Amino acid sequence: MAASGARRPEPVWLLLAGLVSGLVAATLRGLVLFDDALAHGYDGWYYVIQTESWAAGAPEFADNSLAFWLLAALSVPFGAILGNKLAALLGAFVMALGGVVAGWRWTRSVPAAWVCGLWLGASPLLLGVSSEYLKNALGLALLPWVLALLAGEKPWERVGALVLLVVGLFVHKLSGVMGWVLAAGIVGTQVLVPRIGPRLKVPGWLLVLGGLGGMAALAFGVLRAEDLQRLLSMEGGRPRLQALLGGRIRVGELAELGLLAVAPGVLLWRAWASERERPLAIAGLLLAVLCLAPGLPFGWDLTAWRLMLVGGIPVALMCTLLSAAAPEVMVPIVLASLASLVPMVVQANQAREPDYLAFAANLPLLQDSEKVVAHRGICGQIMAQTGVHCENFQPPEPHQGWTRVVYGVSMRYLAPVAPDAVDLAGPYVMVPEPQWQAFVAGPGADWFLVSDPRNPYRARPDFVYGSQASEGQND
DSSP: OOOTTOOOOOHHHHHHHHHHHHHHHHHHHHHHHTTSSSOOSTTHHHHHHHHHHHHTTOOSBSOOOTHHHHHHHHHHHHOHHHHHHHHHHHHHHHHHHHHHHHHHHHHOOHHHHHHHHHHHHHOHHHHHHHHHOHHHHHHHTTHHHHHHHHTSOSHHHHHHHHHHHHHHHHHOHHHHHHHHHHHHHHHHHHHHOTTSSSOOOOOHHHHHHHHHHHHHHHHTTSSOHHHHHHHHOOTTOBOHHHHHTTTSSOHHHHHHHHHHHHHHHHHHHHHHHOTTTHHHHHHHHHHHHHHHOTTSOBOTTSHHHHHHHTTHHHHHHHHHHHHHHOHHHHHHHHHHHHHHHHHHHHHHHHTOSOOHHHHGGGHHHHTTOSEEEOOTTHHHHHHHHHOOEEESSOOOSOOTTEEEEEESOOHHHHTTTOTTOEEOSSSEEEEEHHHHHHHHHTTTTTOGGGGSTTSOOSOOOTTSOOBSSSOOOOO
8 A cells, every 4th residue: 555645656657657558468469369360269269159149149158258248249340250359459458557557556656557567468478368268368357457446445446346356257257266366365464464554444335245246156157166176177187397398388488487486475575574565465475376276287278277377467466566666676677578578479379279270271171070079279160160060078979970180190190990081281180080089999099199188088077168069168
C-alpha cells in the first residue's frame, strides 16, 4: 500500500506507460497469431468450432465460458478465426494496461508501474498462453485489475475485486482460481498482520457475497469434482527437468522459468523487508509456488505445464517490487532482459506445431473417412475444415470404421502390420485404427511414440467436457 505522502507523478506518464505496455503486448501476439490466416496453437481450431457454433445458437461442446460471448460477438463482423485472434490481442492489451495500474497503486513508483505493464505484456511464458490457450489468456487479463482494486480499502474497491474474481471463474477456471489465490494472499496478510496500516476489517456482507459467488460457480459447473482428477492424475507424468531441457521449449521460456524458480525466495525477502509491500509480495509468493506445481506430474498435456506457463505473473510481481526498491538498477536489467528474450520467443511460437498450413494438403484424403482419431489441434482442423467426426482420445471398441492419423512413425515400420497405411504430408501417416492397434500390440509395443499425446492413447477422461464431436475440453 502506498504511503499517503507519496508524490504523484504527471498523469501523462502513467497513461503513456499503459498505452505503450498494451501496444507492446498486442504487437507481440500479432506477430505470432497473424503469421498465417489459419487458427494457431493446439486449441486454435477448438475455439473456432465452438465460437461458430456458439454464434449459431447451438454450441458444439459443453463449454459455457463467458469468453464465448466476446468471441461470438467478434465473429459476426470478422469471422471466427480473425475474431479469436483479435480477442487475444485485446486481452493482452487489457492485461498489460492493468499491470501498469496495479504496479502504480501498490508502489507509487512510475518505473515499477512501467516494469509491471511491460513484463505482463512481453512475458515469454504469457505470450505462449495467448497463442495456445485463449480462454486462459482472457481470464488472466482480469488479474492485474483485481490487484489494482485490492490496493485500496474502500468498500466499492473490494466489491469490484470480488466481482472480477467471480467473473474470472466463469471465463476460465484455472485463471479464476489464480485470482482467488492472489486475493487470499493480499487480504489474508492485511487481516493477519495489523502493522500494515490500519487492521483491515472484512465486512460480513462481503464474505457472504464471496460465498455466494463460489456457490454459483459450483452450481453452473465451472468447478467440478472431476477437475481434481485432472490435477492429481499421475498418468503420463515424466521427469520434469528432463522434459523441460529436452528441446521442446526455447531459451526465452526457459529463462523465465528460471526466474520463476527464484521468485518465491525474492518475494519472501521483499515481504520481510517492506511492510508496505508485504501483501503483494505474499500474494505473489503463493502464486509462484502454485505455478511451480511442486509434486504434480509433468507432461505437455498435464496441468503442471499450464501452471508453469502462468508463472509470468509472479515473475512480473517480483520484477515490479524490485524495480520499486532500486529503479536505477532494476529497470535497465528488466528492459534488457525482455529485449533479448522476446524475439526468440516470438520466433519459437510462430514455428510451433501443429503446422496447419502443411497439414491442409492432407484434408482431401480424410474427407471420406467415417471417423478419425488425431492429436489435439490437428483433430480440430479436420473437424472444422472437413466436417468429419474426430476424436483426440483413444476411440472406444470396436475400432472398425475409425481412421487414425499417426504422428512420427514412418511407413516402413508400419507396413508389416498396416498394409492399408497411406503416407501423408508432414510427419503423419493415415492408418485404419485396427491396424494401428496391431502395431501397438506388436512391433511398436516399446516405442515411446505410442504413448505420446500426439498419438492419442488414453480414453476420454471424466474431467473432459462432453461434446457432440471431438475436443470438448474446457482447458
